[in-house]
Amino acid sequence: MLNLKNTNPIFDQVAEINSQKEYWYVRTDGGDHYTDFIRKGYVGINWNFISAEDIREENLKYLRKSVITNSYKYRNVPYDKLSSGEKSSITKTINKLFTFKNLKKGDVVLIPSEDADYFSIGEIADDEIYNASRSDLSTGGFLKRRKVNWLKTSVKHHYYNSLFYLLKHSHTIVSIKKHADFIDSLMEELYIKDGDCFLSLRINKESEISLKDLKDLFDNYLGLISQVNTDFNFGEKIDTTTVKLSLNSPGFINIKLPVGKSLILTSLIVSMFLNGCTDEEISMKLNREHIPNEYIPYMDSIQNIRKNLEVENDSIFNRLTSLENGNSK
DSSP: OOOHHHHHHHHHTSEEOOTTOOEEEEOOTTTTTHHHHHHHTEEEESOTTSOGGGOOGGGHHHHHHHHHHTOGGGTTOOGGGSOHHHHHHHHHHHHHHHHHHTOOTTOEEEEEOGGGSOEEEEEEOOSSOEEOOHHHHTTOOOSEEEEEEEEEEEEOOHHHHHHHHHHTTSOSEEEOGGGHHHHHHHHOSEEEETTEEEEEEEEOOOSOOOHHHHHHHHHHHHHHHHHHHHHTTOOOOGGGOEEEEEESSSEEEEEEEESOHHHHHHHHHHHHHHTTOOHHHHHHHHOOSSOOGGGHHHHHHHHHHHHHHTBOOOOHHHHHHOTTOOOOO
16 A cells, blocks of 8 residues: 655645746747757747847837838838728737736747648747847847747647647737647646646547547546545545546547646556556565555556556656656646
8 A cells, every 4th residue: 555654745846837927929030040049058039139038018100111011012101191901900010029028937928830741849948028139140040039948849739730730820929828728738748737637648649539538537547536535534525526528539538636636646556557567666666565455446447448548658657756846837
């Protein structure tokens, strides 16, 4: 049986995602800047004739004039002589610049590759917009930049195809916070957000998914979570467990449980079981002698169903039992 006293540090290893952060889709000019963004750790925005210092509320008149002067389609006429549609277009351009300037440290950015075959996810790493150096611009590129820590690069995921379809005609920079669940599930397999614990199962099966497989998957996860909750006296309300599905064949399943210690330990045990850890590793990392017999039927069923659904193998066991890993915010 697991020793509760020795599992407490495991909870500190679970990633915590700040629910206040924003999520942004930033274009790469058809993929031309994708590699540079990744290699140098930044994202940038066009309109190099406007510097980072120019983007100020009190500078609105100058910004309008700069966009008009440097854009052939406005014919270099005064702003008040433009049509309502042209004024709206200029306003949208300026709003994009302010949006880019106002990105917050920790905000998530997603950028597409050339032809949007894959994408990368990162977090804004600075507090303010900055201008690139002359050497950085010697071979071209965007003047106005924000530093980025890239978390996942060159990711391919079937769900992204439908996401990109929705965004392909959108602006240079656009909020994608409504897709936060999908992005969070790609960044972390097990995480805490707003006091809830989430387990993300990434489904790769392309054919139709059996309703029975789904029901059996949920029943066995819920049964094992309940058993863990009882064994460790967590006192969690297991009947509040919910599921969010995005099953486009492939897709993902997010299992959510408030507080979630039962879900964390269940995920750890299943990950250990599926990854075939030896008794010696179990004893060394978790100070336990064996898996309780009552857990085995649940895990056998979960293993078979996950194979049927082609669920990706996870790294939860290694993630939560490695003292070298920190708690990401």
